[in-house]
Amino acid sequence: MRFVDEFRDPEAIGRARDEIRRLADPKRHYRIMEVCGGHTHAIFRFGLKDLLPDNVELIHGPGCPVCVLPMGRIDDGLAVARQPGVIFAAFGDMMRVPGAHGSPLEHKARGLDVRIVYSPLDALKLARNNPDRHVMFFAIGFETTAPSTALTIMRARAEGITNFSVFCNHVTIIPPIKAILDSPDMRLDGFLGPGHVSTVIGCEPYEWIASREGLPIVVSGFEPLDLLQSLVMLLRQLQAGTARVENQYARVVPWEGNRAALGAMAEVFELRPFFEWRGLGFISQSALRLREEYATWDTERRFEVPGVRVTDPKAAQCGEVLKGVLKPSQCKLFGRECTPEHPVGALMVSSEGSCAAYHNYEHRKQAAREASLV
Amino acid sequence: MTPPGEGATPGPVVRFRDPQIEMAHGAGGIASRRLIDSLIAPLLLGSGARGLGDAAALPVDGAALVMTADGFVVTPLTFNGGSIGELAINGTVNDLVVSGAIPIAITVTLVLEAGLPTATLEAELRAMALTAARAGVQIVGGDTKVVEHGKADQMYISTAGIGRRLPNVCLGSTEVRPGDRVLLSGPIGDHGITILLARGELDLEADLCSDTRSVLPMVQPLLEALGPAIHWMRDPTRGGVASALNELALDTGLGITISEESLPLRLAVRGACELLGLDPLHIANEGQFLAVVAPEAADRALDIVRAAPGGEEARFIGEVGTEPAAAVLAQSRYGGTRIIDMLVGDPLPRIC
Numbered sequence: 001m002r003f004v005d006e007f008r009d010p011e012a013i014g015r016a017r018d019e020i021r022r023l024a025d026p027k028r029h030y031r032i033m034e035v036c037g038g039h040t041h042a043i044f045r046f047g048l049k050d051l052l053p054d055n056v057e058l059i060h061g062p063g064c065p066v067c068v069l070p071m072g073r074i075d076d077g078l079a080v081a082r083q084p085g086v087i088f089a090a091f092g093d094m095m096r097v098p099g100a101h102g103s104p105l106e107h108k109a110r111g112l113d114v115r116i117v118y119s120p121l122d123a124l125k126l127a128r129n130n131p132d133r134h135v136m137f138f139a140i141g142f143e144t145t146a147p148s149t150a151l152t153i154m155r156a157r158a159e160g161i162t163n164f165s166v167f168c169n170h171v172t173i174i175p176p177i178k179a180i181l182d183s184p185d186m187r188l189d190g191f192l193g194p195g196h197v198s199t200v201i202g203c204e205p206y207e208w209i210a211s212r213e214g215l216p217i218v219v220s221g222f223e224p225l226d227l228l229q230s231l232v233m234l235l236r237q238l239q240a241g242t243a244r245v246e247n248q249y250a251r252v253v254p255w256e257g258n259r260a261a262l263g264a265m266a267e268v269f270e271l272r273p274f275f276e277w278r279g280l281g282f283i284s285q286s287a288l289r290l291r292e293e294y295a296t297w298d299t300e301r302r303f304e305v306p307g308v309r310v311t312d313p314k315a316a317q318c319g320e321v322l323k324g325v326l327k328p329s330q331c332k333l334f335g336r337e338c339t340p341e342h343p344v345g346a347l348m349v350s351s352e353g354s355c356a357a358y359h360n361y362e363h364r365k366q367a368a369r370e371a372s373l374v
Numbered sequence: 375m376t377p378p379g380e381g382a383t384p385g386p387v388v389r390f391r392d393p394q395i396e397m398a399h400g401a402g403g404i405a406s407r408r409l410i411d412s413l414i415a416p417l418l419l420g421s422g423a424r425g426l427g428d429a430a431a432l433p434v435d436g437a438a439l440v441m442t443a444d445g446f447v448v449t450p451l452t453f454n455g456g457s458i459g460e461l462a463i464n465g466t467v468n469d470l471v472v473s474g475a476i477p478i479a480i481t482v483t484l485v486l487e488a489g490l491p492t493a494t495l496e497a498e499l500r501a502m503a504l505t506a507a508r509a510g511v512q513i514v515g516g517d518t519k520v521v522e523h524g525k526a527d528q529m530y531i532s533t534a535g536i537g538r539r540l541p542n543v544c545l546g547s548t549e550v551r552p553g554d555r556v557l558l559s560g561p562i563g564d565h566g567i568t569i570l571l572a573r574g575e576l577d578l579e580a581d582l583c584s585d586t587r588s589v590l591p592m593v594q595p596l597l598e599a600l601g602p603a604i605h606w607m608r609d610p611t612r613g614g615v616a617s618a619l620n621e622l623a624l625d626t627g628l629g630i631t632i633s634e635e636s637l638p639l640r641l642a643v644r645g646a647c648e649l650l651g652l653d654p655l656h657i658a659n660e661g662q663f664l665a666v667v668a669p670e671a672a673d674r675a676l677d678i679v680r681a682a683p684g685g686e687e688a689r690f691i692g693e694v695g696t697e698p699a700a701a702v703l704a705q706s707r708y709g710g711t712r713i714i715d716m717l718v719g720d721p722l723p724r725i726c
Contacts, residue, residue, distance in 0.1 A: 001644060013708040047710025096719055105719070109396050118576055224708065340718045341404055351651070361712040 007223030008046075016228035017051045023235035029055045031187060032234060033324055035177060036194035037064030037352030038222055044361035046224040056231065059324035060354035062176045062280065063194055065141045066093050067322065067346040067353045069169055070276045072308035074099035077138045077167050080303045081112055087130065088114045089123040090138035097349045100310045104138075120152035120166075127156075127164035134163045136299050139170055144196040146170040146288060147261035150268035153290070153297045167299035168289050170269065173197045174205055175286035176277060181213055185325055190234045192227065193219035195249050200265075202257025203245050210243040221249040268294055278312065278346055279319030318345035321354060328358040335359060386416045396719075402612025402658070403717030407621070427546070428608065429473035431539065438539035440475035442466060446531040451494065453572035455564075455583030458531060459501035461660060465611065466535040467509045467588045472607040472663050474545045474597060475537030477509065477590070482516035485530040489523045498529065509588040511535070540594075542601035547625035549605035555672045556630060556692040557665045559592055559685055560585070562615055563643040566657035571646070578649070580642035587661035592682040596665065599678055603671035609663050613717045616655035618664055619692075619702045620716040630702045632692030632714070655704075656717045666694060 006012075024030060034040055040060045043049065049058070062068055078099055081088035088104060095105040095116060108114035113133075117123045120137055127135035139149045149166060156164050173194060180186055193206055198219045209217050216237035220230035230248040237244060247253055268290060275287030290298040299305065312318055316333050320326040328334055328347070338344040340356045347353035351360070390413035398405040429442035446462045456464075463480065470477045482502065486495065506513050564585040571578055589609065597604060610618040615637075619630050639654055647654045661684075667675045672690065679685040702714040 001641060001648070004648060008706070008708065010708040017709075045712060047706060047712045050710050051708070106394075106396065109394060116575075122575070224706075224710065340715075341398075360715050363713065 004223065007221070007225040009225065012225055013051070013228060016225060016232055019232050020051075020056065020228065020235060021053050023232065023239055024053050024056050025239070026055065029057065030189045030235070030238065031057050031059055031324075032190050032192060032231070033059040033061045033180070033188050034192040034220075034227075035061040035063045035173065036192075036197065037067065037350065037354075038196060039192055039194070039220065039227065040064070040354050040357050041352045042222045042224070042227060044357035046227075047361070048224060048227055049362070051228065052231070056235075058192075059188065060321075060328075060357075061191075061324065062180065062277070062322050063142065063173065063197070064347070064350050064352040064354075065145075065169075065171065066097055066350035067318075068171065068176070068277045068279065069097070069140060069346065070278045071099055071310040071312065071346075072276075073169055074104070075101065075308040075310065076305045077136070077299075078104065078107055078112070079306050079308070080136055080167065080299055081107070081114065083303065085133050086113070087126060087133050087135045088112065088138060089117045089126055089135055090114075091118070091140065092116050093350055093352075094138055094140060096343070097346055098343060100308070120149045121155070124152050124156055124161065124164055127161050128159075131163060134165070136303075137164070137166045139166050139168050142171055142173050142194070142197045143200040143261075143265070146269065147200060147258075147264050150264040153268050153294055154264065156297055157294065162296055165297050165299040165302050166290065167305075168269070170288040171275065171277070172271075172286055172288065173201070175283045176280060177209065179277075179280050179283050180323055181209075183323055183325075186323060188215060188324075189238060190215050191217040192230050192234070193217045193245070195219065195221050195226075195253065198247075198249065198253045198257070200258050200261045203247050203253065203255050204257070206245045210245050214243045216243045216246070218246045219249050219253055221252065267291075276309075279322035313344055316345045318347055321345075321347055328355040329363065331355070335363060386420070388413050388416050398719040400612075401717060401720045402614075403617050403656075403719065404715075405719065406613070407716070427473055428469040429475065429535075429537075431473075432536075438541075440470055440473050440537045440539050441534070442469040442473070442536075443534045444469060444532070446533075447527070448569065449527055450569075450572050451498070451528055453584055454568050456586040456660070457498060457501050458529065459498035460505045461584075461586050462531040462533050463502050463505040463509060463511070463513075464586050464588050464660060466533040467511055467590060468609045468661075468663070470535050470537035471588070471590045471593045472545075472609050473537070473539070474543035474607070475539045476594070477511040477535055477537040479512050479514040480506065480533055480535045482513055483532040484516065484518045485526055485532070486518065486520045487523055487526040487528050488520055490528055495529065498531075505588075509590060540597050540601070543597050543604070544602055545604065545607055547606055547622055550622065550626050550628065550666050550694055551605070551668075552628060552695050553669050554605055554666045554694040555669055555690050556619070556632065556694065557667055557672075557675060557679065557688060558615065558638065558691045559589065559662045559664075559679060560687040561638040561640050561643070562610070562659055562662060563647065563654040563657035564640060565660040566614070567643050567646045569658075570650075576650075578646065580646060582640065582642045585659055585661035587684060589661060589663045589684075592679050592685040592688075593663060593665075595682055596675060596678050600667070600671050600675055603668040604665055604675070605668065606666040607663055610659050612658050614654070614656040614658060615664065615691075616653065616702065616714045617716045619714070622666070623700050623702050626694075627700045629695045629698045629700070630692055631695060632702065632704050633707075634704045635707045636689055636691045638687050638689060653714075655714055
């Protein structure tokens with residue numbers, strides 16, 4: 001398959017692996033954060049840890065939109081969905097995420113009208129086909145998915161469809177990176193920059209990481225060879241003592257981003273003064289809401305939203321894992337109370353969450369390895 | 375019914391803690407297994423009934439009979455390459471066949487929603503008759519119930535089937551040994567992806583058909599020639615190859631390592647899975663089988679299946695070992711490994 005097989009070629013991957021081993025100084029320990037949940041998923045799915053030397057450690061970052069969403073937002077969305085005539089529409093990613101009283105999927109089993117859609121436009125189509133109902137699209141995602149939500153809202157306005165609204169949970173990628181770098185217990189050597197987000201925002205927004213924080217960042221693709229090549233580029237910078245923004249994913253990511261997508265976002269959304277992130281707390285100017293001109297399509301303006309706040313279970317250490325301070329398996333609940341089937345924290349729900357990825361692909365492998373060492 | 379506390383005999387203790395039935399309990403993955411192992415089996419089959427196969431052995435007066443039951447609730451009723459009627463017959467036949475039996479007879483129970491067009495029912499009955507004739511099995515009876523409009527989704531089919539076990543066949547997880555090889559009869563994921571696309575929610579189109587068919591023409595020559603060297607068989611339906619192999623790993627405590635590149639996979643299935651973030655190993659099949667074969671019989675087994683009609687694309691996909699204990703590991707060509715888990719919940723496409 002084109003654009004896939006080339007990036008999984010054993011010979012090329014072998015060369016990249018050897019180059020990483022050659023570049024990694026055995027006297028140093030490298031801590032590199034992949035910001036994006038898609039990267040976390042790919043690293044586990046492709047078993048890339050098996051190819052890296054022990055002193056190149058990957059720290060899983062906050063870039064999984066499902067994982068960073070506070071539980072109260074799900075309860076808020078479900079509260080709206082319980083009002084008569086409302087259809088709750090969301091991506092499949094959201095369906096198993098637990099609120100305080102169960103996930104959207106569990107509410108569906110209890111009779112709530114919950115639909116999985118594959119694009120916000122599908123949710124708008126639902127509204128068009130059900131004029132006597134109200135369709136609420138539960139929007140999540142970073143700058144990757146925000147433009148398609150914006151375009152959908154613009155289309156709803158153009159077509160005069162008013163039985164449709166968006167419960168906006170879109171967030172932006174730069175503020176949580178800042179929050180992580182400000183965290184006192186965090187020591188990183190560099191970043192694998194997000195791939196999909198960067199197709200929209202480009203590479204310029206990361207310049208401060210290199211210039212002010214002195215850390216190299218390489219925007220990376222999602223195939224095994226992409227990730228290994230990005231690590232080679234990072235290690236070369238670290239060896240040379242430079243800190244620059246580089247773009248490994250140039251076949252998809254334009255340096256200046258996607259102007260049309262950014263334009264649609266600016267037209268429909270504005271920054272919220274602050275927004276709560278699961279595990280990271282309140283971060284100012286880190287999330288989007290609809291502008292006043294689009295109030296008709298804003299769930300939070302059209303419905304009474306309770307504004308539920310739910311604290312995470314005390315024993316769950318999602319915050320520490322999300323910031324990369326703890327490894328998933330170091331959390332007290334990991335694999336016991338908290339499993340992909342019965343997740344306590346959101347990191348265990350989405351396949352992009354580091355806990356679920358670790359549990360699904362790595363966990364028992366590790367146990368087997370430890371057992372064979374004993 | 376005896377009121378609770380008034381002379382009720384205490385039943386077996388059950389450990390099922392899920393408060394309500396979810397779609398995941400029917401998806402063939404980890405929740406299905408928990409429902410069966412910790413609620414259904416203890417109450418209906420007695421304690422200790424774990425690791426249930428596709429059919430039950432039923433020795434009657436010296437005849438080695440095998441019995442199975444199956445239910446079909448697929449939507450839409452018809453799809454590329456098949457329909458619910460074909461699926462019902464082939465599914466029942468295949469459960470018997472992978473248990474080492476030649477199917478003899480099937481009963482068919484229809485649950486129909488009032489308002490179902492007669493033409494639809496007639497088409498499905500014709501499909502069932504034709505499929506049964508092709509598989510060489512007789513439909514010997516059944517039952518029909520009609521429920522109010524809105525209380526069912528057009529039609530459901532429930533079947534029972536009996537077959538006669540082939541002589542010299544001993545299939546079961548207790549027969550499986552480290553060193554055994556894992557054979558897969560052909561490309562995976564065709565059925566599940568065809569259904570996903572047939573629902574029309576994805577606006578994706580692909581030239582793809584369900585693989586619904588009887589596996590008897592492939593399995594019969596294999597078992598007749600190599601009998602005791604075939605240690606375990608399963609048709610990887612709901613939950614896919616991953617769930618079937620995980621069941622084997624859990625039942626035996628052994629480790630199964632599969633080579634990712636050896637998996638037969640059509641381009642359309644691979645493309646859909648890459649696009650939607652699904653794992654083809656979790657996708658349902660309706661016309662394939664997995665066989666665990668003794669290493670000394672491996673070459674012959676592959677030759678026999680490949681020579682059989684429909685088995686041309688069969689290959690070995692992995693091997694049984696001791697590590698990782700009770701788990702399935704996939705190895706890539708470039709040296710990465712990952713654990714393949716049972717399906718958790720329904721396979722939901724990832725978007726963001």
